Amino acid sequence: MRQKPNPFPGFKICFFICLLAIISIVITGCSTTAKKEPLTTKKTKTVFVSEVVFRQASKGNSQTPSQTALHGMVWYLSNGRTVTPDLKDLVFNSTVGKDGFVVLxxxxxTYKWFNYVFLSYKNHAWVVSGYVDAPIQGSLSKNKRGLALPFPSYLGLNLDINSNQKVWVFENVDHFVIIERQKQYPVSLPGFKLIKINGKQLSIKSSGNTSTAVYGDEESMVTVAGNVKKNAVISLVKSLSPTTDPTFPYK
Structure with missing residues (x-):
């Protein structure tokens, strides 16, 4: 049977071309939406403590060393924030007679930033006698100068609280120890056990990974404390030079 001629000979070709164009647009559009944007790295500014201020807490909030520190310390950060310590920021707390040691x-x-607060008991309240602001940043020293420190490298700082009282702080990212030398005075040490080290009577108290040790040497009283185990504190005490040595605590 003879087929009738198509009255629109170019229609089928045109329709096919248009259809291909539409499919191409749809496919191209899908591939565009699925295209991944290049990753950008945001630069973060270092946040540090620009100022430390201590405000004397009320007498009701100064009945323990930790109370006084938690209610009195104020930190001004470089990003404009003002922060005060909470109970979760208290990492160490110890009392030896009329002396208190608090680490916040x-x-x-940005960096791990410790504050070592030293307190004394006066007029029925604990008051701050000094503090050490100690961020963990930069290179740490490996020269222990004869001290049996319980870590391979450290940052060392010291503070003269008064003419009769001086403290040394040694820290790394996870641990710290405090050495204090002051004029000896009669002190009661409830909860401490008495042991003999290098011919000296050493009073020591330990709970988990926190320890405090006290001993008398000549006219001085030495306290060694930190978030380290009992054996680490005993080893450190054994390595200390005599308190009369001008290089104390180093050898």
Whole structure:
């Protein structure tokens, strides 16, 4: 049977071309939406403590060393924030007679940032007698100068609280020890056990990974404390030079 001629000979070709164009646009559009954007790295500014201020807490909030520190310390950070310590920021707390030792971890800083607060008991309240602001940054020293420190490298700082009282702080990212030398005075040490080290009577108290040790040498009283185990503190005490040595605590 003879087929009738197509009255629109170019229609089928045109329709086919248009259809291909539409499919091409749809496929191209899908591939564009699925295209991944290049990753960008955001530069973060270092946040540090720009100022430390201590405000004397009320007498009701100064009945323990930790109370006084938690209610009195104020940190001004480089990003404009003002922060105060919470109970979770308290990493160490020890009392030896009329002396208190509190270590706080500053929240919100780029580097691990410790504050070592030294307190004394006066007029029925604990008051701050000095503090050491100690961020963990930069290179740490490996020269222990004869000290049996319980870590391979450290940052060392010291503070003269007064003419009769001086402290040394040694820290790394995870651990710290404090050495204090002051004029000896009669002290009661409840909860401490008495042992003999290098011919000296050493009073020591330990709980988990925190330890405090006290001994008398000549006219001085030495306290060694930190978030380290009992054996680490005993080893450190054994390595200390005599308190009369001008290089104390180093050898």
């Amino acid at each position: 971890l500053v929240p919100g800083t």
